[in-house]
Amino acid sequence: MASKYDAIVIGGGHNGLVTAAYLAKGGEKEGKNKLKVLVIERYHKVGGAAMSEEIYPGFTYSTCSYVCSLLRPEIFRFLDLPRHGLQVIPYEINSSPNHEGEGIVTYSDHDRTRESLRRHSIKDAEAYDHYAAEISRQCRFIKPLLMVTPPDPTRLNPFAQNKINPWGKRNDLEGLLKIGREFGRMGEKQMYEIIRFWTMSIGDFLDEYFETPRWKGFAAASSIIGTALGPYSPGTAYVLLHHYMGEVDGQIGAWGFARGGMGSVSKAIASAATEAGVEIRTNAEVAKVIIRGGKAVGVTLGNGEEIYARTVVSNADPKRTYLKLIEKSDLDSIDPDIHAYAKNFKIRGSSGKLNIALDGLPQFAGLPKESAWGTIDIGGDFDYIERAYDDYKYGSWSKRPFLDIVIPTTVDPTMAPPGKHFMSVFVQYVPYKLGEQPWTPEMKSAFEKDVLDTIEMNAPGFKDLILHCQTRTPWDIENEVGLTEGNIFQGELTLDQMLFNRPFPGLGQYRGPFDNFYMCGSGTHPGGGVMGAPGANAAREMLRDFKHGVV
Amino acid sequence: MTHVQHLKPFLKKTPFHDAMEAMMHGAGWIRWQGYYSPAYYDSTQSEYMATRNGATVYDVSPLIKYAIKGKDAAKFANYLVTRDLSKVAPMNVAYTAWCDDDGRMIEEGTLFRLGENDFILNAALHQLHWLNESAYGFSVEIEEISEQLAGLSLQGPNSRAILEVLGVQGIGKLPHFGIMETIVDGHWLRIDRAGFTGDLGYEIWVKPPDALWLWETLFRLGDPYKIAPMGGHALEMTRVEAGFILVDVDYIGSHHAIRPTQRVSPIEAGIGWAVSLKKDAYFVGKRALQKEKAEGSSRFILSGIEVEGRKPAPGAFLYADEKGTKELGLTTSAMWSPLLKKNIAFAQIPMAYTKPGTEMWIEIWYPKEKKIERSMVKCWTRNRMFFDPPRKKEIV
Ligand SMILES: Cc1cc2nc3c(=O)[nH]c(=O)nc-3n(C[C@H](O)[C@H](O)[C@H](O)COP(=O)(O)OP(=O)(O)OC[C@H]3O[C@@H](n4cnc5c(N)ncnc54)[C@H](O)[C@@H]3O)c2cc1C
Numbered sequence: 001m002a003s004k005y006d007a008i009v010i011g012g013g014h015n016g017l018v019t020a021a022y023l024a025k026g027g028e029k030e031g032k033n034k035l036k037v038l039v040i041e042r043y044h045k046v047g048g049a050a051m052s053e054e055i056y057p058g059f060t061y062s063t064c065s066y067v068c069s070l071l072r073p074e075i076f077r078f079l080d081l082p083r084h085g086l087q088v089i090p091y092e093i094n095s096s097p098n099h100e101g102e103g104i105v106t107y108s109d110h111d112r113t114r115e116s117l118r119r120h121s122i123k124d125a126e127a128y129d130h131y132a133a134e135i136s137r138q139c140r141f142i143k144p145l146l147m148v149t150p151p152d153p154t155r156l157n158p159f160a161q162n163k164i165n166p167w168g169k170r171n172d173l174e175g176l177l178k179i180g181r182e183f184g185r186m187g188e189k190q191m192y193e194i195i196r197f198w199t200m201s202i203g204d205f206l207d208e209y210f211e212t213p214r215w216k217g218f219a220a221a222s223s224i225i226g227t228a229l230g231p232y233s234p235g236t237a238y239v240l241l242h243h244y245m246g247e248v249d250g251q252i253g254a255w256g257f258a259r260g261g262m263g264s265v266s267k268a269i270a271s272a273a274t275e276a277g278v279e280i281r282t283n284a285e286v287a288k289v290i291i292r293g294g295k296a297v298g299v300t301l302g303n304g305e306e307i308y309a310r311t312v313v314s315n316a317d318p319k320r321t322y323l324k325l326i327e328k329s330d331l332d333s334i335d336p337d338i339h340a341y342a343k344n345f346k347i348r349g350s351s352g353k354l355n356i357a358l359d360g361l362p363q364f365a366g367l368p369k370e371s372a373w374g375t376i377d378i379g380g381d382f383d384y385i386e387r388a389y390d391d392y393k394y395g396s397w398s399k400r401p402f403l404d405i406v407i408p409t410t411v412d413p414t415m416a417p418p419g420k421h422f423m424s425v426f427v428q429y430v431p432y433k434l435g436e437q438p439w440t441p442e443m444k445s446a447f448e449k450d451v452l453d454t455i456e457m458n459a460p461g462f463k464d465l466i467l468h469c470q471t472r473t474p475w476d477i478e479n480e481v482g483l484t485e486g487n488i489f490q491g492e493l494t495l496d497q498m499l500f501n502r503p504f505p506g507l508g509q510y511r512g513p514f515d516n517f518y519m520c521g522s523g524t525h526p527g528g529g530v531m532g533a534p535g536a537n538a539a540r541e542m543l544r545d546f547k548h549g550v551v
Numbered sequence: 552m553t554h555v556q557h558l559k560p561f562l563k564k565t566p567f568h569d570a571m572e573a574m575m576h577g578a579g580w581i582r583w584q585g586y587y588s589p590a591y592y593d594s595t596q597s598e599y600m601a602t603r604n605g606a607t608v609y610d611v612s613p614l615i616k617y618a619i620k621g622k623d624a625a626k627f628a629n630y631l632v633t634r635d636l637s638k639v640a641p642m643n644v645a646y647t648a649w650c651d652d653d654g655r656m657i658e659e660g661t662l663f664r665l666g667e668n669d670f671i672l673n674a675a676l677h678q679l680h681w682l683n684e685s686a687y688g689f690s691v692e693i694e695e696i697s698e699q700l701a702g703l704s705l706q707g708p709n710s711r712a713i714l715e716v717l718g719v720q721g722i723g724k725l726p727h728f729g730i731m732e733t734i735v736d737g738h739w740l741r742i743d744r745a746g747f748t749g750d751l752g753y754e755i756w757v758k759p760p761d762a763l764w765l766w767e768t769l770f771r772l773g774d775p776y777k778i779a780p781m782g783g784h785a786l787e788m789t790r791v792e793a794g795f796i797l798v799d800v801d802y803i804g805s806h807h808a809i810r811p812t813q814r815v816s817p818i819e820a821g822i823g824w825a826v827s828l829k830k831d832a833y834f835v836g837k838r839a840l841q842k843e844k845a846e847g848s849s850r851f852i853l854s855g856i857e858v859e860g861r862k863p864a865p866g867a868f869l870y871a872d873e874k875g876t877k878e879l880g881l882t883t884s885a886m887w888s889p890l891l892k893k894n895i896a897f898a899q900i901p902m903a904y905t906k907p908g909t910e911m912w913i914e915i916w917y918p919k920e921k922k923i924e925r926s927m928v929k930c931w932t933r934n935r936m937f938f939d940p941p942r943k944k945e946i947v
Contacts, residue, residue, distance in 0.1 A: 093554060111585040114677075115561050122695055126679035133807040140809055187811030189653070209680065373554030411553070 005038045005309035007542065008299055010286045010325065011482070011521065012041030013048025014266045016315030018535030019520040019542075020280075021079055021273035027543045028078060028536075035546070037278045038307065040299065042285035042482065045263075046270050048315070049481055049488065050530045052263025052415075056468035059422050060415040061355040062261040063470070064481060064488070066406055066424040067375070069246030069255040070531035071265060074147055079272040086268035089411050090248040090256035093374030095367050096218040097458040103366035104218050108254070120212045127209040131219075137190060138197055139245045139252050144182055145499075146245070146533045149509050149541055150525045151175030152500040198495060202240050203232040203382055213381030220385065221377045224428055225404060226488040226528065228348040230389035231382050235494045242493055242527065255375070257408040261415055265530055289314070289517065291330040296517035310551050311542060313518040315535075317483060317490035318503035319347050321519065334513040341504035346497060349474030349486030350392060352430035354451055357467040358421040361407065362459040373410045378403040378458050392429035395436075397447045397473075400454055402428040420467070427451055432474040432485040439475045447473065489528025490521050499525055510538040516551055518542055562587050565612035566701040566762030574780050581783060584675075586613040591782035596889070598785035602748055603890050605777025606707035608769060609786055611754060612762075616700065617672045617682060621691035624668035626832070631685055632662060633817055633840070635830035641666050644728040644743050647825050648817035654839030655805035655814035657681060658798050659822060661745060663730060671696070675798050681806065685835060700741075701762040705769065706752030706789070708942060709776040714742070714753060716772045722753075723947040738764060747786060749793020751942045791884050791895065794855060794935035796820055801853060801883040801897055816843055819899070821853035821935060851880055851899040855935030858894040859928040862917045863887050869898055870912040873927060879904060879911060888937065895937050896930075907932050 007023050009016045016039055026034040039046070045053075049064035068088050076086070092108035104120065106113045110129065117125035155172040183191055197205065202223035206216045220231045223240035230236075248254040258264045270280060285302040289312055298308035314321040322331065322342035331338045361372055379385060379402040388398035404426040409416045416422050434443060448471040456463050474486025483490060491497055500508035503523045510518050520538035522528035545551050563586045574592050581590040588610065591598060601607050619628055629636040634647035641664050648659040658678065663671040672678070682693045705713065714722045718735050719742065725731050730743040738761045746752035757765050770778055790797065798804050805814040817826050818840065828841055843849055858864050865885040871877035885896035904911060909932040916925050 091554075111582060112561050115563075115585055123679060123683070126677040126695065129677055130680045130806055133809070136809050185810070185812070187653075190811055368557065368559065370554040370557035373557075 003298065003308040003310050004036070005307070006035035006546075007037045007311045007313060008307060008309040009037060009039040009313050009315055009520070010289075010299060010321075011048065011315030012039045012043075012046030012266075012270070012280060012282065013315045013521060014050040014269055014530055014532060015521050015535035015538075016041075016048075016313075017046060017266060017269040017273050018075060018079075018532040019313055019315070019539045020278040021269060021276055022536055022539030023542060024273060024276035024278045027540060031543070033543065033546055034277065035543075037273075038309065039273070039278060039280045040284045040286055040301070040307075041280065041282045044283050046280060046282065047263050047266030049483060050262045050266045051481075052261030052267075055355065055470050056357045058417050059357040059420070059468070060261050060263075061422060061470065062258075062263065062408065062424055063355060063472075064353060064477065065262045065530050066408070066426065067255045068258045068262065068265060068530055069243075069248060069253075070529040071246070072147060072531060072533050072536070073247065073250075075532040075536055079269060081265075081268040081272065084268035084271040084275075085260075086264055087259040088248055088256040089259060090251065090254045091374040091411065093371055094377070095364070095371035095374065096214070096377045096379060097364035097371075098214070098366035099458050101366060103364065103371070104215055105367060105371055108251075117215065120215055121210075124210045124212050124215050131209045134193070135241070135244055136252060137186070138194065138241050141182060141186060141190075141194055142241060142245050145179065146526045146531070147536065148175065149537050150499040150502070151179065152506075152508055154506075197241070198238050199234055200237045201232045201234050202236040205237045213383075217379050217381040217385055218377055220382065221379065221402070221404060224385065224389075224402065225426065226351055226428075227492060228346075228350045228392070228429070229494075231385050238495065239493055242529065246529070246531070257406070257411050259412055259414060261408070261412075262530060269532070286325060288327070289325050291326070291514055294334065295515040296512070311516045311518065313520050313538060313542065314512075315521040317347060317487070317521060318342060318345050318519065318523040319484040319491075320482065321523075331513065338504065338507075338513050345503060346492040346494065347484050347487040347490070348492065349432040349477065349483075349488075350429045351486065351488055352397070352427040352447065352451075352474065353472045353477070354425035354427065354448065355470040355472075356423040356425060357416070357469075358407075358423055358465040359467055360419065360465050361410070361421055362423075362462040362465060364459045372407050374406070376405040378405065378454060388429055392431055395431060395434055397430045397450065398428070399450055401430070401451060403451065403454060404428070405455070425451060425455070430473055432478070439473050444471060444473060447471070490523035491528070493527050498527065502527065510534075510541040511545075561585075565610055566759040567610045567612065567703065567766055570763055570766040571610060571780065579782060583613040583783070584615060588613060589780070589782035591784045592780050595782065595784040595788070598779060598781040599788050599889065601777060601779035602707045602750070602781055602785060602789055604707070605779065606705055606709040606713055606773060607779050607781035607785070608766070609704045609706070609781045611702040611704045612700075614697070614702065615674045615677060615695070616697045617674070617678065618694045618696045619670040619672060619682070619691055620668060621689075622668065623689040624670055624691050627686055627689040627691045628662065628664075628670050629830070629832050630689070630834050631682070633826040633834060633836070634662075635827035636662075636664065637830065639664050641669075642730045644730060644745050646728075646745075648820070648822055650817065650836030650840070651805045651814075652835060652839070653805075653814070654816050654836035654843060655808075656802060656817045656820055657805050659796070659817065659820070659825070663743065665730070676804055698759070700756045701759045702754055702756045703765060703769070704746050704752065704754050706746045706748040706750055706781075708751055709773075709778070710752050711947070713769065713773040713776050713778060716776075717768065726946060727944040736764075736768075740765075747793070747795055748789035749795070749936065749938045749943065750789070750940060751945070788886055788888075789938075791886050791897070792888050792891065792938035794937060794939075796822065796853060796897070797884070816840060816849065818843060819849050819851055819853065821897070823852075847902065849902060851901055852905045853883065853897055853935070854900055854905050855933040855937060856882070856896050856898045856900075856911070856913075856930045857933045858885075858896060858913055858915075858930040860926070861887055861894055862915050862926065863894065864896050864913055864915045864930075867896070867916075868914050869900060869930065870914065873912050875912065875914060875927065882913070891937055893937065895933070897935060900932065905932055907934055
């Protein structure tokens with residue numbers, strides 16, 4: 001069983017590719033220890049949820065994720081992604097149509113935004129800068145936490161048996177002190193604010209600033225995207241932050257389009273990885289991780305082929321990894337709790353996606369024309385969102401869903417023929433199963449119809465422009481993309497599943513329960529989104545173990 | 552095509568816009584809180600000189616104005632700001648700071664007391680959110696009334712003479728920081744004797760429909776008195792000479808500071824005189840400011856400095872020694888004063904250096920024929936009010 005490879009990466013999602021590229025380059029400092037890496041991807045191309053595909057002739061769809069902000073600038077630069085073809089173009093407008101009156105528009109220009117908000121409420125327009133400053137303060141605290149392994153406070157206990165991370169101890173202490181210092185520097189008031197913010201609901205937070213119901217519903221958008229929570233569920237304020245902590249060219253909170261669709265991100269990372277010597281195999285599904293004597297030694301593919309390596313790292317989500325790819329008996333021989341952790345891991349899918357080819361640009365009700373150049377959120381006040389959430393809670397898709405729409409082709413000349421457009425429609429809330437029933441084709445068309453009707457209501461004439469529509473439920477996303485239950489973040493972003501508890505208690509530092517086994521996907525800290533941080537952090541921990549001779 | 556092709560113009564025009572536009576000869580518009588505001592008309596130098604020589608007119612309409620009224624208005628205002636308003640009689644202006652609970656300054660500006668329980672707060676930044684929050688428990692009505700009044704600041708040695716020919720009775724008796732209301736040719740005017748230039752000067756408020764009448768009349772009658780329009784660039788020069796601080800230039804407003812250490816107290820911002828620790832009533836930030844005063848824990852005081860030589864020193868570091876081993880602070884505003892023939896600046900310096908005449912060193916980087924050069928020269932602490940002519944407060 002000669003191992004040809006230093007590392008096998010299970011899954012070619014953008015995080016798996018980042019891990020592979022970092023390992024092959026020998027870490028951020030481009031060390032001597034350049035590892036030989038194989039990426040194994042089940043689909044016919046890499047990218048996972050960051051994918052561009054020509055589903056309808058002449059149109060490129062961003063089939064899952066659709067906008068970019070979270071991708072860490074450190075990774076962008078280290079892998080020289082622009083040279084590998086990646087270009088991110090920020091957009092400056094967010095809006096929400098209104099078929100009964102004036103819609104809401106915000107711009108990157110605060111003066112313009114204030115002017116636009118004043119039409120709804122002077123009070124809200126005046127509160128806007130206060131709100132924006134508070135969000136910036138929250139971002140400032142979280143930013144330094146992204147590109148580091150989360151320190152685990154339990155490791156400071158001298159009696160703990162550090163089966164998993166014998167090298168971590170000192171780093172945990174230093175890491176905690178560093179966070180403590182950052183935290184302390186915020187000043188008392190802000191320290192309280194941060195703790196409040198990380199645990200409160202977005203509804204309560206916005207109520208402290210604003211009065212207009214529709215504006216609050218609009219501002220809450222980023223805090224429900226991808227979650228199985230409603231606007232008054234505790235923890236949703238953090239999800240908002242998770243969508244604001246990104247940046248484009250240092251502009252915190254800005255989002256942009258990846259030229260050529262989100263697949264361009266994966267394509268560029270794959271190109272950097274390949275250049276560094278990484279081998280990528282597509283159309284190859286890993287069936288099992290081979291564990292021998294408490295160590296991961298390789299993988300078995302679906303066709304029975306066995307490939308050995310010194311380490312194995314999984315880009316698949318925690319549930320898929322620990323419940324499908326690893327034998328329960330292997331887990332139980334280390335600690336029976338792990339199986340339970342995996343079973344109880346919250347990974348409820350709540351989002352669907354429609355990808356639509358359009359014959360022209362739709363016009364949204366109550367909005368100025370320029371709105372089409374950014375995100376268009378169809379929703380309403382908290383009641384609208386709560387009602388949408390109620391449908392979901394009781395096992396159905398939202399009959400009047402919240403929709404996050406972008407038309408990247410307003411900016412990107414490469415994704416559709418001139419004058420035609422690609423429209424990405426992110427749908428909240430959509431369940432993984434309908435009650436206990438699986439999705440049927442009839443149900444799926446009924447769902448699609450509800451979404452299209454909702455858009456038509458807010459953009460009269462829209463339906464006449466449709467050339468083709470691809471509809472994906474969480475069920476489809478699980479089966480086609482490999483995200484368990486279709487959860488977009490590879491696991492809910494709630495405090496119980498964050499930092500050193502992500503994915504599970506005791507396994508929050510990218511190391512699995514077996515020697516030589518690691519995790520690198522969005523199911524690890526700092527979580528979901530096209531960010532690359534989990535992948536880069538995992539590679540750093542792996543390289544450290546190589547250096548210490550643990551591997 | 553980008554979104555830009557579809558954007559509609561949104562900057563608002565003040566009621567004086569058309570009159571100002573007629574005199575605009577450069578690409579002189581800048582933004583001020585969502586309004587068109589003149590940076591300069593033709594040359595900053597001529598506008599600056601006109602202010603110090605005759606009189607100039609500057610459009611202050613974009614100032615954000617909040618009316619504070621109601622049974623508890625006086626109590627509330629006194630709780631909100633650092634000055635003791637029991638000492639400010641109706642029809643007077645109080646320049647004051649207002650702080651957060653930590654005694655860090657949110658902003659400073661003028662508060663008009665029009666009646667016992669009738670105030671207007673003038674702010675550069677949006678404050679309604681804070682005003683509403685602080686008003687909890689007080690019986691007051693707070694309203695944003697920015698567009699209900701249009702205002703011109705008439706500043707300079709001839710400003711009073713111009714108001715006299717305009718027919719404003721009793722203008723000579725209006726004290727510094729006094730307010731009066733009058734009718735001229737059937738037009739209602741509110742005049743306060745204050746401004747941002749440190750000279751004799753007035754702010755004239757009218758109902759927006761009367762704005763162009765006011766402008767036209769001032770320029771017609773003021774012509775023999777060397778009246779001229781002024782833009783923001785010239786105003787900037789005069790306000791530094793006068794020693795006035797500016798939010799987000801000389802200090803950061805505490806509500807939008809991202810790092811808590813960036814916030815400053817009014818004492819640190821060099822307007823400790825506007826903090827009335829003795830006032831009976833509690834005011835927001837009082838406890839923290841009392842503590843700062845008692846412990847002498849101010850990290851620095853924004854002071855005036857005079858710099859050797861002629862090279863302006865914006866963003867320059869100050870040192871205790873020529874070698875630059877002991878850093879003292881940083882300048883926040885700086886200019887060569889054509890009037891005073893002095894190189895002046897505001898700098899954050901430790902308390903021990905605030906006595907006028909204290910010598911320090913300053914490191915200036917300046918452009919010279921496409922190169923950047925460095926010079927280390929002496930500077931001295933000065934009273935920040937570099938320009939303070941007796942006529943500013945004179946009663947005739
Ligand atoms: C509909 C949708 C919209 C989204 N929108 C955005 C957005 O606009 N912006 C944003 O930043 N984020 C968005 N996200 C979230 C973001 O796309 C994901 O969090 C991120 O792409 C996950 O990356 P990953 O590398 O961690 O995992 P994945 O992309 O899930 O990659 C895992 C890879 O492993 C492969 N795999 C799984 N099992 C096996 C196996 N047994 N053998 C071999 N290969 C296997 C899968 O095929 C997949 O390629 C969205 C997600 C979804 C689903």
